Amino acid sequence: MQNTAIQVKGLQKSYKQLHVLNGVDFEVKQGSIFALLGSNGAGKTTIVKILTTLLKQDSGIAAVNRFDVALKPEHVRQSISLTGQFAAVDEILTGRENLIMMGKLRHLNNPRQVTEDLLHRFGLTDAANRRVSTYSGGMRRRLDLAMSLVGKPHLIFLDEPTTGLDPEARIEVWKIVKELADGGTTVFLTTQYLEEAEQLADRIAILHEGRIIANGTLSELKKLFPQAKVEYVEKQPTLEEIFLAIVGKKEEK
């Protein structure tokens, strides 16, 4: 399993009475974009937190870059970066200061150079000396992403990177994610938007009621969709229809 970036087996997690994860299994290949799709409250953030060593699972195994997240969290942290569900930026500092801070905490030799490059790449050069509290939602998200890229992590977790963004800002984030993957970075992203998963992901896993109920490439998932009965309908099923169909089937059982 040389090229497996993430391996998850039988993952379980409850918050007191609430069983959020009931045996989650999946794998993510190195260099791919993997989308975890699920509705609000499905447990996406819980999975991200376990994989980024912020939360301990109750049982099951999770390994990141072949290090067990529960046993070797320090090793896991060496190669990952997290962009959480809500932008973790320092409002009082400027955009530039935020990036320099990350550069120093990543112990880079040239935090300033890295900062200038990232500011440029994310279109934040003009706003670099302004306090982040004056930024728009899209600019904040871009800065947040830029901060996660300081130090060139091999594996990046994006928890609902475009929730709350306007369509334009969303497309910008998509562009960045694609560039990252082209550069060889493994991207694990969660989303509620079927279109986002369709647009970005090499593989999509659907999380529903604590389990992965479907996992595959977009075309594989499309095959799961029940064949249309009436032949002359040519429209391809959208992922939304696939999702609803699979969820519906599970619930009938």
Next chain:
Amino acid sequence: MEAIQKHFFSDIGVMFGRSMRHIFRSMDTIITVTIMPIAFMLLFVYVFGGAIQSGADNYVNYLLPGILLIAIASGISYTAYRLFIDMQRGLFERLHSMPIARSTILWGHVLTSLVSNAISVVVIILVALFMGFRSSAGVLSWLAVAGILALFTLTLTWIAVIAGLSAKSVDGASAFSYPILFLPFISSAFVPTKSMPPVVRAFADNQPVNSIVDAVRSLLAGRHVGNDIWIALAWCLGILVVAYVFAMRVYKHKVS
């Protein structure tokens, strides 16, 4: 891991530099932690002072220790506030998923608290000098004063950590400091406890802040300190240990 150990202090330095920037960029903080205590000092010295029988020939000399403690008590409410904001905004999660020691962010806030309170204490003492404060204390006594105030700050800081970590709202994060802020008023900080009714006096004489005020005042006046300093140290150390243990528990629980 070695790399994490190696960078521990420089990482704390980065976090410290960042929150000092927060302080210098926030007018609100500066006003509350230095200008408000200075205003109190002006008010008490020039408005009420004439009517207060402090027994000292110079009321500024009498008042200063209490004012310093009030400044520190209001200063640490911002420590709780900054900690709460960092947690709420997800900065904890970002840093905790990075290869740096987990306690970096906490120690960064503790160091900021110590240094920023030291700055406001120095500013207030300078203003007091303009208002006629004089001290016959020698170097050792000044060092002892600095030590007690630093210990007091550290103690309150760990209480602030508990408040900041366990608060549910911004207001909750700083509300814990109000009772602490009130303690100097029911002590010998402004008037001698002799003048108080017996029940109030019994409380005033035996609460932690009173011994600190008395110890600092005697040290600054170059008088013999007596037991006050040991009582003050015992209070601070005792509360510090309890607060630290409790804060670390809350922290472990939060980040597990």
